[in-house]
Every structure is written in structure tokens, then in C-alpha cells.
Amino acid sequence: MSDLGIRESSLTGGLGQSPLRPDGIAKSEGAYEFSSDLSADNMLIGKTLRSPHQHARIVSIDTAPALAITGVHRIITADDVPGKPTYGLISSDQPVFAADVVRYIGEPIAAVVADDEDICARAIEAIEVVYEVLPALADARLAKDPNTPSIHPDGNVIREQNVVTGDLSVVGDVIVEDHYSIGMQDQAFLGLESALAIPDEDRAGVECHVATQWLHEDLGQVAACLDLPTSAVRLVLGGVGGAFGGREDLSLQVHVCLLALATGRPVKMHYSRSESFLGHVHRHPAEIWMRHHATSEGILVKIEAEFVFDGGAYASTSSAVLVNAVTHAQGPYRCENAEVKGIAVRTNNLPCGAMRGFGVVQACFAHERQMDLLAQACGLDPLEIRRRNAMSTGDRLITGQVVESVAPVSEIIEGLSRMPFPEGAGAVEQHPYEMPGGAGNTTRPGDVVRGIGYGLSIKNLMYSEAFDDYSTARCQLRDGIVTLKFATAEVGQGFITIAPQIARSTLGLEEVELDAIDTNVGSAGSTSASRQTWMSGGAVEAACLRVRELVYQHVATTQGTDPLVYAIDGAELVNTSTGDRRPMTEVVVGLEFDEEVEYRHRPTVPLDENGQGDCHTAFAFVGHRAVVDVDIELGLVRVVEMSTVQDVGRALNPLSVTGQIEGGIAQGLGLALMEEIIQRDGRIMNPSFTDYLIPTIADMPPVVAELIEIPDPQAPMGAKGVGEPPTISSTPAVISAVQDAMNTAYGSAPHLRRVPLQPSDVAKTVNAGLGD
Amino acid sequence: MCVPVAHPQSIEQLTALLRDEPKTVLLAGGTDLMVALNHGSQRIGPDELVVSLKEVPELSIIEVDHVQRLLRIGAGVNWDELLGAPVDTLAPCLTQAARTVGSHQIRTAGTIGGNIATASPAGDGVCALVALGAVAVLTSPEGQRRVAVEDVATGPKRSVLANDEFIESIEMPIVDGWQGYSKIGTRNAMVISVAGVAVVLSADSNSCRIALGSVGPTVMLADNASTFAGDSIDWTNKEISADSLERISELVRQVASPIDDHRSTATYRSHSVGVLARRLIERGLQEMRNSI
């Protein structure tokens, strides 16, 4: 901490410490108000009618029978949208309500507002919609065929982006290739979509309390659909119970505001778990082919890859997800020559968009499986092949961009190689429930083989491709109290803990208050892309620095000194030329300042047609090691331990970093072993937590984490984003460990190529009848 | 949703209600019923009365009849109560099955009677009871009848229970020997069975009963495999040949008639019940040998 001159003992709750979350106790006591707990006097309930068909023309909608039900106030359809009929994050291609055509099962067609939930449910059933069912496009590979009829006026191809560089004629001494696929993962946030809209008295505007990731983006889209000026719409952050990308797109925002304006009464909408699966975008299922060329020593000389991303019915952020995948195809490894092709297409499946890792998860699974294959082919240890190819600061990516971020890939590998191993399978007295199969009591020590696997990744931080990415923060000083105002969505990541820490350390004042998180201040950008500590943290720091500057100037004027001699040390103001110290609480008596700052990261540029350009802002790196016990005959896996070494720049709040690491690993483990939305003809077969499985405490192993703290010169306070990396390479590490166990037991077992892993993928090693 | 709920205080009151009310829906722990209502796959009609079984004391008995060597468990006994004495020593495979059920919250709400009446092929308790040779005691205004547990369900969500009939208790023999239950799910806890097997090895009668879950429309007794196992085990030395074990696996796989669904594939289910049956018998014989 010496770089900031902070004496930790003298300031409580500053940077580098782990103060408790302001909402932590309320959350653990169940007292915290999530958006689903919101209510207002005189409140009505809204509910959405959704398409039962993957692809159909709407012939007619008859709302009369539903309106006749006592207690039903209004029913709205596409005809009732006063403004823009469509919305979307990148292209505005998704209807608020389907007007003529439905493109996926679950697409909103109408919304009902009624006295209560039961009446809503009956009204929804009573609405008569006549459909003419159209042939559905369910296969992403078919969608890219130019002969396939378009399912959307914008066409079936959302984006094609290749990355081509170097000498493509290069051929390696060693070549490995395979096809990989990733199933559709859900964000599975626990706090379901919900919002409360309160119309202004004169119905000329509306206030909407909503759980979201980006208030201002919602504001712009909602106001356009409502045909209201943005000044007439106020968005207030409702208590958010997790997000993980699933709240970047609008879900019920426009619907609930329309219903409130139509009735002149507060309206609440609240999705059930099964509706939530239909109400937000998911992680893209992807089909990936990769071919790696290397010298006989295992040095990468060329990478070839093809990505097909199924974007579902609407574009959402598919184009940006695709760019992340193709530009991260090499992983954290040097390689000069590459031919990477990528396409994201529309289908009549569930729309896909942002989820923690954003395209890099898919790429990383494939490149890490490939690195394992390459290690095998070159007769090298999996860590050695990675060591030989490890990227470092100053290396050029396949996009031509030079990695200026601190890139401690070798340090990560060294860190992983030093980590001690947990005791071997059977070495300790294991309870049967600590075996693969867990509480199912299937397995005994003799059935188990241990495996070890690794995964490494590189992840871009912040927004890319010339996006004007900024965040706004305001710092007010009054009566010795610092008040911070920002619109940064707190979705659980802990910005409301970090922001006061930044203010305390910058100003040497411990009393920091947070104003409401709403649209009464400029945009903070999205809580995504691992960007808020950097962006909103940067904005808070900059606003606090301005206030600090004003304090220095004030003191300098009254003391007749140069403002440059002052510094903050802990909770004290120091005159660095005299060594005099005064508590900041005394210094600021009677002072009032109010500063607002927009913080921007350095500009980025779009990619050209060969995928060349400095499109990303910065990068973070991480490595994972999984130790697993596998019951090969039954295909059951128990993850024994996950270890990780993560490049964090600087841990501003070590406990928060640990939280992100453990949670991210749980999500990565989930994708590896169980999490998948299974669609059959566009219908979700497992729309509940009975069958959409997420890891429980019995699945989550101990996590051993080591942080690499090399402050990044470009990052405010030296801190890199830490939210996404834990999710990304934990998945391939688990799969690699399972593969290692299979190879240990049976020499060369079938190569694992798909997540989530099915027990039969493993068990087919012993029973060929279970093969594809 | 708001519906009236009747709370009979005795078997007598319960039976009278079932006689007098034209249409009733029984509610025990509600861990199946409430899920079905919330999902809309089941509804309470305006002419239906919900009858809670919670306050009928006779339904929560656990009785041991040492003379007849019988264990009698009330239908309203919850999973948590099956984890401890006396069930854990007298019917350990039922305890093992109970431990695999849901989470702590589900285990303190859900009942063994509800598990049988729900008629799911994935019912963990049912599988253990079938291997134990348990009998369900069904009571209605017309009287009582006893039905082998494997014959209560006639298909998924279908059973022999009449509208005015309820499960009062379950009776099972106290078997000297060994018993075990294993279940496969794709996570380590709180998961619906993809395949389940219960095995009871009886040293009293030198016989074996193997029950299979999630591999057919109902939990089933693997008759041929059970008979073959009983005949091929060397009961004196508690041993069995590798060939016989393989044959048992095969017979189990043959009788299984699973489906492909979102939880698993038919081939994996067949494979895994074969493996589990073999492992349980091996495990049982070994533990019996160790305890000689």
C-alpha cells in the first residue's frame, strides 16, 4: 500500500481493506428489499402473454373475453406502444410486443393488468390468439446457408467477423484439431425479474424501480418506446439479486411502464422462475472448430478456427459476443499466424446475449482443450506447453493489437505449478458423500480415479470497438461528510462497498454516504465487462481527487502555501515540506465542494474486415487448476479442489475479490458439469431449478486462490476487473481434469469436446454402447 | 390463490370427510402438490376440498412389531424422521433413500406417503420400499386393503388409489442381512434420480430383492435378476462369482425400459442400473463377510 502512502492503521475502511458490504447484514438476515419485494398503495399486477410457437404469423388477437373478466383493467398489445415498436442493445430489432410474427417460444404478445396475480393468469388464458404456424429455423448451421429463408427483416446473419493475420501457408510439425460445443447456460440469478412503475399524477411521465445492469441504457430504450422525453422517465435501481449479463437487455421495463401509464396506477410485474428463463437472454450455444499448428517443441505457429454462435431470434449483443470470441481465439498464448472465422446467426431459438465471460467462455473452452491435445501430441506436460507459449506484455495479438496491460501469464503458470496438491483419492478417510455421486451413495474409493487439469485465459476489460465508454460520478463534501452519487448498478458485485473505500482513501475522511442509485446523474455505463471498478471506480476517484484539489487550494490560500505541498496520509493532511499533520476531519470543517466527473478509458477502434485493429481497452489474465475424482464407470465427477492464480492488478477489497473468484468458479464448474437450458423444438425442457441444475454446496470444492498484484499503469488505482476471469478458464480446467482421470485409467480415452459434460461422455470409455 | 383446507384430527374424522365430501385433494407435506399447483399442472377446482393430513396423529407413527418382525411407518412420517432410530437400523436402505431426497427443507416437509401416492418412477422412498417387500395399507370409508408398494403406482402420476382412499401406513419385514440404496443424479445433492437401485439381501431366506427406479413408468422389482441373484449367491460364504454378477447386471438392464429425456438417456440409465445393482450386491456381500 506504500504506493499511495496510506497508513492503514490510521484510516478505517480504505482501499486494500475489506469493510463489510453496506447491505450485507440486511441480505443475510432476509431484511433487504429486493425489487420483487417492492410494493405501492393502490398497486395493480401485470402479466405477459407469450408465444407458444417458435415461428408463427399472428392472424388475430382477441382480448375481449379477457377484458370481460372482473378485475382486469387493461390489456395492451403492439398497437398500444406509442413510440418505437422495437428495442435492442446494439440494433433495435426486437419488438416490444410481437405484432405480426412471433420468432421464439416465449416472445411477448400482450400484457394484462389486473387486481391480482390470479386474475392476471385467467385473463392471459382468455386472450384468443390465432396463429398460422410457420416452419421454424432451429439449426444455426442452416441459418448461415444463404438459401435458408430469412426469419427476420434484418436477415439471418447477425454478424460475420474474421481475424486473419500473418502467413497462412505455415504448417506445423504437429497439428491437432477437433470440434467443440458449448450448451446454453443460464445466468440463474436468484432475484427474478421484477419492476414497479409509478405513473406521474398527470400521466405525463413515469418512475420505474427495476433490477437492471444499466439504468441509462434502459432509460433511453424505454423512453423511446413510450414516446416520452428521457426527462419524463426516471429509473431507480430496485434491489438486484444477481445479474451476470441477464439484465443488460430490457425484459419487462417497457411493459410495466405502459401498463402504469395506461391505468394511472402503480403496476408491478414479477416473473416466475419458468418465465424468467423466457424473459432474458442466455449464454450463446456455440459450435467451434479449431486446428492448432506447432513446432515439434510445442511452439504455436498458426491457429485456425471457426465459430458458429446461435444468437436466437433477436440480435441483442450477439455481434459483440462474436467479436470477443474471435479476438480471443488464441487464448493467453503468442501466435503470429491465424485464420479465424466467426458468424453469429438468428434462429427461432431463445435469444442469446450477455453472460459473464461474454464470448470468451466459448473460445477458451475450445483453445484450452486444444492446448491439452497439443501437449499430448508433443509429449509435454500441460503446464509446460502453456509455459512455452505464454504471452507477455508487449506481445502482439492476432488482431495486431499490442498487449499493453500487465500480462503476467508466466507468473500465473509458475504460481499454479507451485500449489500443493490435496491428499490423493482414498488417502484420507472419505465419507461416501464426498465421493463422486455425492449423497447418491453410488461410489466407493475403488471406483475412483483422480485427475488434474488446467485452464488459462485472457479476457478483455471494458467495452470495445470504438464504443464511447464512460462513467459519471459526483462527490459532495459538506459538514465533513462525503456523499457520492452515481448510477452504477449494484448487482451484488460490491461497488457500493468499493466506492466509499475509494473516497475514504482519496480524501482521508471516513464518513462516506451513498446517494440513491438512479438516473438523476449521468450514465455509469453497464455493470458488465468487468468494468465498474475501473470505470465507475475511476469516476469516483476522479471526482474525489477534484474535491481534494479544492481542499488543498483552500488550505494553501489560508496558509499562504503552495497547494502542491499537500498530501493525504491515512486520515491526515500532511504538509510534505514541513511534515505538519492535521486530521482531515478538522481541515474540512466549514468546507463545501461538489464535483462531478465523467471518466473515459482510452479510445478503441473498430476491427477491419480481417479483424485487425486495437479494438480492446485492456486485458486481465487468470489460470485455474482443477483436481477431480471421477467414477469412470458411472461418469460421475466430484471436484475435489479448485486452485487459481489471478491477475487482479490490485485488490482494492480482498474479500470482494475472493467473493468474485469463488462465485465465478462455481459458475464455471456449473457449465462444465451440469448447467444447460435444454430446448426441444425451441421449448425449454427444464425451466425450473428442479432440472436446470446449478452447483450446490455439495458440488463446490474448496478454492485456493493466489492473487497477482502488479498494479496496472492504465487502470485507476492499478486495479483490473476481476468479475469475469474466474468463470472463464475454470470450465476447461474441470473438463481437462476429468480427461486426465480417464486417460490415467484407460490410456487414451475419447477426447471430451462438449460442455456441460454428460455422465455418458465419461462412461463410454468403458461401455462403447454409450457413444454418440 | 386461496382455498379452504380441512384439518381432520383423527383417522375417523379423515375417513368421514372422504365419505361425505364429493371431491377431495389430500395434502401432506405439499412438496409435490404445491409445486404442481404453482406450475399450473394441477389445479384445485371450486368443488374440491383440500384435506390436510398433518393433524392426523395416527399417520405419524413408527411402530416395531418384534413378534412378527414388522416395521410399520405412518404415511405422514417425513424423510427427516426416517434418518434416525429405529428406521436407520431396521430398514437402512430406506434411511439411505431418505438421505438422498431433496434438501433439509424438503426432508422435513415431504412424507413417505406422499412419495408413494405421487406415483413417480423416480420416487426414492418407493424404490427402497419395493426392495424391502413393503406393503401399503390403504384405508377408505369402505374399509382397508393391503397392496404391495410396487403395485400402488400404475404409471407416472397414476395409482390404484381411489378418490376416497388414502395411504394410512406402510408395513415392511425386518430383514436380517444387508440392504442398500444408490441413486444417480447429475449433481451431488438435491437432484431427481436419473436412475436408482435398492438391493435387499436376506440372510433369513437366502434371497435377494432388487428394485429399480427411473427406468420405467413405475418403480419396478427386477424379478429375474432378484431370483438369479438369490440362487447364485453362495450364502454360506457370502460370495458370488464375477460371471454371476455380470449376469445380474445384464438381467437388470434387460428389464429396465427407460426413456430418453432432458435428464438423461435411456442407454445411460440402463447401463447405470446394471452397474449399481452389481456394486450394491458386491458391497453387501463384502459387508456381510466382514461382520461374520
Ligand SMILES: Cc1cc2nc3c(=O)[nH]c(=O)nc-3n(C[C@H](O)[C@H](O)[C@H](O)COP(=O)(O)OP(=O)(O)OC[C@H]3O[C@@H](n4cnc5c(N)ncnc54)[C@H](O)[C@@H]3O)c2cc1C
Ligand atoms: C426441491 C424438491 C426436491 C425433491 N427431491 C426429491 C427426491 O430427491 N426424491 C424424491 O423421491 N422426491 C423428491 N421430491 C418430491 C417430493 O418431495 C416427494 O415425493 C415427497 O415424498 C412428497 O411428499 P409430500 O408429503 O410432500 O406430498 P404432497 O405434495 O403433500 O402430496 C403429493 C401427492 O400425494 C398425495 N398424498 C399425500 N399423502 C397421501 C396419503 N397419505 N394418501 C394418499 N395420497 C396422499 C397428495 O394428494 C398428492 O397428490 C422433491 C421435491 C422438491 C420440491
